[in-house]
Amino acid sequence: MSDSFSDEPAALGPIDHANPAARQAFIRSVTRIQSPPLAPELRLYLAHPGFSIWRHSEESLEAAGLPPPFWAFAWAGGQALARYVLDHPDLFHKRNILDFASGCGVTGIAAARAGARVTASELDAYAIDAIALNAGLNGEDIEGRLGDLVGAPCEWDVILAGDIFYDDTAGAIGGWLSDCAAQGCQVFIGDPGRARLPRQRVEQLAQYEARRSEGLQDQDIRRTRVWRYR
Numbered sequence: 001m002s003d004s005f006s007d008e009p010a011a012l013g014p015i016d017h018a019n020p021a022a023r024q025a026f027i028r029s030v031t032r033i034q035s036p037p038l039a040p041e042l043r044l045y046l047a048h049p050g051f052s053i054w055r056h057s058e059e060s061l062e063a064a065g066l067p068p069p070f071w072a073f074a075w076a077g078g079q080a081l082a083r084y085v086l087d088h089p090d091l092f093h094k095r096n097i098l099d100f101a102s103g104c105g106v107t108g109i110a111a112a113r114a115g116a117r118v119t120a121s122e123l124d125a126y127a128i129d130a131i132a133l134n135a136g137l138n139g140e141d142i143e144g145r146l147g148d149l150v151g152a153p154c155e156w157d158v159i160l161a162g163d164i165f166y167d168d169t170a171g172a173i174g175g176w177l178s179d180c181a182a183q184g185c186q187v188f189i190g191d192p193g194r195a196r197l198p199r200q201r202v203e204q205l206a207q208y209e210a211r212r213s214e215g216l217q218d219q220d221i222r223r224t225r226v227w228r229y230r
Contacts, residue, residue: 078162081190089114105131162190170196181229
């Protein structure tokens, strides 16, 4: 695919990454309002297929020592989990829910629409801003929490987590989620078949066909499942 598109964002100038208003302006500048395929009811600021967002934004963020723009994509696991929540609102209504490693916030927004009280956690301030923008687009109110919650006391009725078992942190995350489940918290996972998913600890609830993240190299359709910790 060519990088030449009529709606390609202009070259980005210096950004004050410590300024929330500047971060939100940056997010708007490298995304377009779209609906993810598995959750067409929702509207999100997402990378446009015609944008070279990784080139436009990763270079700027990397120069400031910040993570890549994972918040600009509705990843397959998050989409599937959002679809499951939207299709089963009675399971989440009036529950105290953590959307762990929330990314763009698609799953947490689905839970808020189901009537849940939602906290969305992330390690990246840009992701927290993107979640706030996306929640506002959908008329929902979500509390953003910046920081690493792995190992924290479980204070939620439900934890939702999409696409989290992809690197060396999977073992620690999986152990923490297992501990939360043992304390009575319901833990739901959206996963597109990653090798680090702790299959011995989970049971499958649903299966969807989801398009992988727009703007990246892997844009084909893949089977994505929703799991629940036993």
